[in-house]
Amino acid sequence: MEIINRIPRMISIARELRSEKRRIGFVPTMGALHEGHLELCARAREMCDTVIASVFVNPAQFGPNEDFEKYPRDLARDAELAFTKGVDLIFAPALDDIYPEGFSTYVTVEGLGDRLEGASRPGHFRGVTTVVNKLLNIVSPHFAFFGRKDAQQVILIKRMVRDLAMDVEIVVVPIVREEDGLALSSRNVYLSADERKAALVLKRALDRCRTLYNGGERDCSKLISSMRSVIESEPLARLDYLAITDTARLDALDTIPFDQPTLISLAVFLCDTRLIDNIVLNGEI
Ligand SMILES: Nc1ncnc2c1ncn2[C@@H]1O[C@H](COP(=O)(O)OP(=O)(O)OP(=O)(O)O)[C@@H](O)[C@H]1O
């Protein structure tokens, strides 16, 4: 159990682990760990010999008016939680090690990164794919674990790994939810008690969609308007977007196909806090 801050040390540990034929599992996070992150760590623990989690709040994936400054940070607590769940090493690099003076190289997954989350948060995915690429270069894991809560992120990272022939397997972990259905997120700590109650509207809208789908409804405009009315019934909630898309190109669909995985995703503001959630019908991403 060790917290590693410097890139060269992380690289040399990873090299040594690989030379000992240990399977490295990697869980990238922005810290403020919760049961969702710990589930990724648990999957990594099952599948790998050494589990490395990173904690890095990545400025490149925040917009200028987003919450980079106030994002919750508590490395000591994160390390303790992670180590009790079987994480072997934490990699917590400094900002100017990841983005040294003159940093000018970015990885962009074109097209996919401008849709859904990317349309609402311009530049977000360029920040994500760039930092994930750099972290994977440093840690050189056999497996890297990502949550399906961020479905579009998973789709982009898988595309990056395929397009650039990166030697890592991406493992997707299902969404961990509170007992009442709210998807765990580090940003849930921003919610007031009233907003916390109102936040259930995301899951309620998705449940409505699934119920209609199970009853035979395939018309996306009907599904969307029904979900929209669930969101609109909650006065504290403001819909950002709601989409039914395929999982390869993230194109909006008119009808849900019977033989292709279909992503139902949404983002909702509760006052200033922006939450996302999704379900996948007909398969997995
Ligand atoms: N509820 C969840 N279930 C499964 N995986 C999750 C969950 N929440 C986050 N993750 C995953 O944890 C990893 C790190 O995410 P991150 O540190 O951004 O946490 P977060 O809860 O998504 O925070 P925020 O909502 O502020 O972005 C990502 O792969 C993300 O998909």
Ligand SMILES: [Mg+2]
């Ligand atoms: Mg996140």
